[in-house]
Amino acid sequence: MTRTTGSKGENTLMALRAAGLERLYKQGFDGMTLRELAADVGMQAGSLYNHFTNKQDFLFMLMQHVMSDLISASELKLEKAPNPRQALLAYVECHVTFHSERRKEVQVSTTELRSLTPENYRIIIAMRDAYENQLLTILHNGNAEKYWANSDPKIATKLILGMMTSVGMWYRSDGPVALDGIVKIYQSMIENLLSDDIDTAKITVQK
Amino acid sequence: MTRTTGSKGENTLMALRAAGLERLYKQGFDGMTLRELAADVGMQAGSLYNHFTNKQDFLFMLMQHVMSDLISASELKLEKAPNPRQALLAYVECHVTFHSERRKEVQVSTTELRSLTPENYRIIIAMRDAYENQLLTILHNGNAEKYWANSDPKIATKLILGMMTSVGMWYRSDGPVALDGIVKIYQSMIENLLSDDIDTAKITVQK
DNA sequence: CCTACCGATCGGTAGG
DNA sequence: CCTACCGATCGGTAGG
Numbered sequence: 001m002t003r004t005t006g007s008k009g010e011n012t013l014m015a016l017r018a019a020g021l022e023r024l025y026k027q028g029f030d031g032m033t034l035r036e037l038a039a040d041v042g043m044q045a046g047s048l049y050n051h052f053t054n055k056q057d058f059l060f061m062l063m064q065h066v067m068s069d070l071i072s073a074s075e076l077k078l079e080k081a082p083n084p085r086q087a088l089l090a091y092v093e094c095h096v097t098f099h100s101e102r103r104k105e106v107q108v109s110t111t112e113l114r115s116l117t118p119e120n121y122r123i124i125i126a127m128r129d130a131y132e133n134q135l136l137t138i139l140h141n142g143n144a145e146k147y148w149a150n151s152d153p154k155i156a157t158k159l160i161l162g163m164m165t166s167v168g169m170w171y172r173s174d175g176p177v178a179l180d181g182i183v184k185i186y187q188s189m190i191e192n193l194l195s196d197d198i199d200t201a202k203i204t205v206q207k
Numbered sequence: 208m209t210r211t212t213g214s215k216g217e218n219t220l221m222a223l224r225a226a227g228l229e230r231l232y233k234q235g236f237d238g239m240t241l242r243e244l245a246a247d248v249g250m251q252a253g254s255l256y257n258h259f260t261n262k263q264d265f266l267f268m269l270m271q272h273v274m275s276d277l278i279s280a281s282e283l284k285l286e287k288a289p290n291p292r293q294a295l296l297a298y299v300e301c302h303v304t305f306h307s308e309r310r311k312e313v314q315v316s317t318t319e320l321r322s323l324t325p326e327n328y329r330i331i332i333a334m335r336d337a338y339e340n341q342l343l344t345i346l347h348n349g350n351a352e353k354y355w356a357n358s359d360p361k362i363a364t365k366l367i368l369g370m371m372t373s374v375g376m377w378y379r380s381d382g383p384v385a386l387d388g389i390v391k392i393y394q395s396m397i398e399n400l401l402s403d404d405i406d407t408a409k410i411t412v413q414k
Numbered sequence: 415c416c417t418a419c420c421g422a423t424c425g426g427t428a429g430g
Numbered sequence: 431c432c433t434a435c436c437g438a439t440c441g442g443t444a445g446g
Binding site: 026027028029030031111114115152155156158159160161162163164165166167169170177182185186189190192193195 | 234236318362365367368369370371374376389399400
């Protein structure tokens with residue numbers, strides 16, 4: 001009995017992930033019901049528990065999957081970058097592409113953070129922090145090696161991530177500009193933005 | 208019988224708004240229950256219907272209130288701006304301040320768009336579009352009057368709004384940098400970002 | 415603003 | 431993977 005690609009169980013699990021993502025995106029964790037999800041893949045509600053232990057576990061699996069993909073995608077690109085500038089451009093391309101192509105998964109992963117168990121929350125947040133630290137490191141290195149002179153890399157990291165992440169809120173693959181065009185615009189604007197000359201010594205620092 | 212400030216009914220409504228905002232922020236529309244909300248202000252669930260017609264109406268009221276405040280706050284500042292550059296700086300200050308000080312309301316207003324009735328959704332989206340158009344107009348005017356040369360004001364509007372809005376995700380009033388410092392950083396970076404020289408003619412435009 | 419209640423539906427389990 | 435079911439709880443209403 002030869003095993004081809006994927007057993008029946010794997011197929012149902014993939015179908016569940018796809019249907020669940022759509023439900024989570026449109027209705028949220030508390031808004032979706034397991035009966036709807038079951039109907040989406042043509043089964044009864046009780047049978048779902050052969051594929052996950054409970055509703056919370058299903059959400060957690062999905063979010064962990066997205067974060068894992070995101071981190072490994074950027075790591076793969078960053079390995080090949082010869083210098084901080086190329087690393088920055090690669091990170092931007094990677095982030096913008098991922099957040100466009102998988103916008104629903106990303107949005108669910110941020111919106112439903114509040115629906116996670118405390119333990120699960122900690123795990124996902126740790127993954128997110130690891131991902132954000134990749135950019136922070138790039139900005140630090142670029143400062144050290146004089147590729148740019150940014151006064152506050154921590155804040156710059158947040159601003160850059162904010163403008164990049166929001167691409168998922170408005171970019172549509174059937175829109176007027178192709179994705180590689182969007183990527184170029186982001187790369188250009190972020191490089192401009194990094195060459196700031198604001199005197200942070202003048203900024204009020206709270207005690 | 209002299210009327211001082213606010214009747215009892217007005218006070219309960221304010222308490223409901225405050226408690227409801229907190230519930231919506233932490234649990235979402237489907238996650239919060241009217242029984243919890245009632246308990247927050249010390250009444251029974253059934254009594255809530257003296258203050259709104261149903262749960263949907265309560266959410267809509269809250270969102271409409273936020274959007275209305277946001278729009279009028281920026282309009283007030285923009286009236287006094289003598290030129291596009293000052294208008295841009297004022298808009299940035301206004302947006303960043305509002306999204307920091309009232310971050311929970313703003314987040315609820317975007318996250319719970321999906322929980323709105325189609326009719327209510329249309330109304331809130333129209334308000335959001337009006338607000339975004341304020342920035343688009345500023346960018347257009349700045350281009351026309353040579354304050355800066357931005358190749359794609361529509362996309363720039365989205366990017367700038369994205370990076371500004373995300374301030375609510377990480378800024379905390381008890382953090383290391385004061386709010387006016389954050390505003391200055393945003394203003395500086397956005398002005399840098401607007402002086403782009405990317406050749407959009409080279410960007411792939413989908414047919 | 416309260417008591418008392420309605421129909422509907424939810425996540426999850428037992429036992430095949 | 432299904433049938434049948436559980437306790438719990440929800441938004442909302444009637445009638446004071």
